[in-house]
Amino acid sequence: xxxxxxxxxxxxxxxxxxxxxxxxxxxxxxxxxxxxxxxxxxxxxxxxxxxxxxxxxxxxxxxxxxxxxxxxxxxxxxxxxxxxxxxxxxxxxxxxxxxxxxxxxxxxxxxxxxxxxxxxxxxxxxxxxxxxxxxxxxxxxxxxxxxxxxxxxxxxxxxxxxxxxxxxxxxxxxxxxxxxxxxxxxxxxxxxxxxxxxxxxxxxxxxxxxxxxxxxxxxxxxxxxxxxxxxxxxxxxxxxxxxxxxxxxxxxxxxxxxxxxxxxxxxxxxxxxxxxxxxxxxxxx
Numbered sequence: 001x002x003x004x005x006x007x008x009x010x011x012x013x014x015x016x017x018x019x020x021x022x023x024x025x026x027x028x029x030x031x032x033x034x035x036x037x038x039x040x041x042x043x044x045x046x047x048x049x050x051x052x053x054x055x056x057x058x059x060x061x062x063x064x065x066x067x068x069x070x071x072x073x074x075x076x077x078x079x080x081x082x083x084x085x086x087x088x089x090x091x092x093x094x095x096x097x098x099x100x101x102x103x104x105x106x107x108x109x110x111x112x113x114x115x116x117x118x119x120x121x122x123x124x125x126x127x128x129x130x131x132x133x134x135x136x137x138x139x140x141x142x143x144x145x146x147x148x149x150x151x152x153x154x155x156x157x158x159x160x161x162x163x164x165x166x167x168x169x170x171x172x173x174x175x176x177x178x179x180x181x182x183x184x185x186x187x188x189x190x191x192x193x194x195x196x197x198x199x200x201x202x203x204x205x206x207x208x209x210x211x212x213x214x215x216x217x218x219x220x221x222x223x224x225x226x227x228x229x230x231x232x233x234x235x236x237x238x239x240x241x242x243x244x245x246x247x248x249x250x251x252x253x254x255x256x257x258x259x260x261x262x263x264x265x266x267x268x269x270x271x272x273x274x275x276x277x278x279x280x281x282x283x284x285x
Contacts, residue, residue, distance in 0.1 A: 001068060002029035003189050004157060009062035011048060022048045024215035028208060033187040037200035040210030046193045050161045053191060054078050066157065076104045079155030081163040085142040087134040093121060094130045097149045104153045120148040124178060140171035151182065160192040173232065176203055197248050201241060202230055207248060212259040219255055222248055
């Protein structure tokens with residue numbers, strides 16, 4: 001039985017006479033401890049999907065379930081990392097994590113809570129930055145802090161809404177490796193939204209495209225059978241990696257072309273394709 005599931009979900013905005021359908025009859029099943037990457041176009045409802053999985057939004061039709069129970073509200077069992085850092089600027093690294101821990105574990109003694117927070121500071125390699133404010137951290141360090149705060153709540157499901165999209169390529173690669181390392185040490189069910197095919201291939205067990213919006217749904221799925229750990233330094237020479245990357249890319253080109261034929265005025269940008277090692281940028285026009 002799937003651990004996280006959307007069944008025939010539809011969601012939109014506006015009155016019936018002028019309604020914008022974001023998702024229509026979208027179905028997805030995620031197994032427990034599976035790492036699934038959702039890759040999609042701008043305007044395909046990726047952030048709406050995360051909101052539905054987190055319980056921040058309710059579907060207009062269909063159902064969203066976790067462990068066979070309907071998701072009706074947000075909670076600490078569903079941890080979210082957003083595109084922005086979502087940190088409190090007046091609290092230190094320790095303080096941002098401790099605030100979340102107090103909410104989830106209110107009875108934890110103060111000394112134990114400090115040690116508990118320190119564990120997650122160390123886990124994301126922020127040791128020595130405990131008393132720094134977010135304004136004193138680099139972008140990559142802020143996103144590490146956001147990750148540590150989310151993990152400290154011990155969520156059963158980790159929802160990543162393009163958390164690395166604003167980072168430079170080198171920092172992004174480092175944090176990709178950090179997230180994979182932490183996931184392999186302490187398995188959780190992960191749904192990651194991305195617009196980067198390489199990121200999806202490196203990190204996920206399965207890649208599920210969202211079709212172009214409006215009325216987006218899920219397209220053809222791609223299993224990632226590359227063995228772990230995945231060495232980004234050698235992946236560009238791996239025939240299975242190159243084949244999978246090309247298959248996902250061709251599929252995205254196809255669905256984008258079909259969408260434009262159905263709606264000639266649409267001008268939907270495709271996900272960004274970035275090579276793993278330094279070299280010419282690969283993009284789909």
